[in-house]
Amino acid sequence: MQLPPPLSWIWKGWMAFSHALGMVMSKVILTVLWLLVFSIYGIAVKIIAIKKLWQKPAKTYWIDPPEDAGMQYQF
């Protein structure tokens, strides 16, 4: 449906503003997530990885493929 002016101008302006707002807000939210959630997991992963320092060097880097859930699944 095509809105008549000036409603179409208002709609276009609102869409442009909401897009810009979305761009800013998504970055703000993602940054908060990065600082609060990813930091906890990031530190935990680093602590767990400490034990790898004592691992012997691998004889081969080939590994077995993981089990596949099936063609109908995205994982």
Added chain:
Amino acid sequence: MSKPIYILGLSCYYHDSAAVLIKDGEIIFAAQEERYTRKKQDDSFPTNAIEAAFEYAGITVDDLSAVGFYEKPFTKFFDRILKESFKVWPLGYMQYLYAMQEWMTKKLWIPHNIKKELKYKGDIFYIPHHESHAFSSFGVSGFDDATIVTVDGVGEWATTTIGYGKAGIREQGSGDNNKSPIPSLQSLAPNVKLLKEIHYPHSLGMLYSAITYYLGFRVNSAEYKVMGLAPYGEPKYVEKMHKLIDVKEDGSFALNMKYFTFEHGLRMTGRRLEKLLGQPRRKPESKLEQFHKDVAHSLQVLTEEVMMKIVTHAKKIAPSENLCLAGGVALNCVANGKILRSGLFKNIFVQPASGDAGGALGIALAIWYRKYQGKKFPRMKHAYFGDEFSNEEIEAFLKKEQLPYQKLSDEELINHASELMEGENVIGWFQGRMEYGPRALGNRSIIADARNKENWQKVNLKIKFRESFRPFAPTVLEDRVSDYFDLDRASPYMLLVADVHPDKRAEIPAVTHVDGSARIQTINRNQNQKYYDLIKAFEKRTGCPVIINTSFNVRGEPIVRSPEDALNCFLNTHMDYLVLENFLLEKTNMPEERVLKQEDYLKKFELD
């Protein structure tokens, strides 16, 4: 009569989007989206390619039995991308922002996007990225069994895999020799099983791309330039490059990640690599020094060494006399040629669309074989699966453009074009169905006389506007290949490099690279009648069965798809003639105001 089974395979959202339509064990249509959007290696949803496929087949979305996507998006995001973000934290913030926005808005919504774009209501299937590559090669190789090796940048986790492919029991009868060394492969239809893999970030594809980046070329696009640059250099940096990668005797490898930044940054390499190799990264478009050529050569030597070890190990754990290759690194035709000459395998099949575009074919085949227990596809004998345009459509287009042209019969066209090719003329050759995959194989090609060395620079600098070092590939009549090249078999997809016989190098200088090698395309009449007849007529006239064949585009432009694309390219370059099916256009007859607006034309395409 039962309803035919149509399966649509899709690859998109990374690079090289493509759509492939198969019907009851036959490829009906295959094309990359870039050809329609005119954006090289476009990663968007392949709406245009799908529409073209439906139109070609005369079907609608309601006729589809299944749709497949070439990888497992949830595994990739939740298992790799998120874990990698945790691993590299607090680095990788910019990469995280970019990845999250990409994934949240489109990549996590694959079934939703497919259903919305296509208005499709049926089943959607997924297989791991490297299984798609494996199927894309073995599934159309025609082999009863094969060792499979896939190597690329990265899929979900895997970057390199070894697998085994086996034709189904139906194809092989039921004798004892039908037993597979891989028990789970005893199925009615052909199937593949991946046996071993190497995980990200350890990736031969990423290593090649990282050095491509270091040499100032575009990643995921210009790797083949590095391969073409290598013969100009010496392998002076192989020893230093061995510090970048730990390679075991069984071909498995791990990258030394202190030299790479792609795990956490938007760049591929950093200062440590510059310190190791002794020079800063080359600025794009700056002069290529001998140093860069030596680095390219060293990388090529290293790649060949690793590939040889991988296929040797693959033969041990998945024994067969046939080898199937796929994945972006399988486009490294110099390495392929080396594997062939090693004699490890009697037969080699390389999927011509080895990059991610080939994944669309792979998933379609996987659905056909696994879900429908379908019959084995015959050997893929050509790659002409895209759009085509009739003489009537082309004539209507030329009339609309008000350009002078000659209409010729098939015989007149072959005779006249072969005559024009002698010497210095460069011809845009547009015929039949567009090729699937990155190579132009005689239907969307620029062709010229391989005996004239001047043609090398003319095509490079005045027609394709690309770097002067870039070599050209020859097309040779299949029955004459061993007269000119050190090759005893067909190479229909330009995926094997072999030496030009020393006594022939002076005869075809325009396609002989500095090291005496050539990236060969063989052609027989069953694959492409018109193209074969043209070269045969050229041979009759000159005694030489070899011509230059390069893709019909300028630098940074996707290969032309339509007569309009071909005409634009013809008018805005120094090409001498254009052949659109049976119509011949001569540059000197073109209205002055229509020709040579090169600068405006070239600006449309981002340099690779």
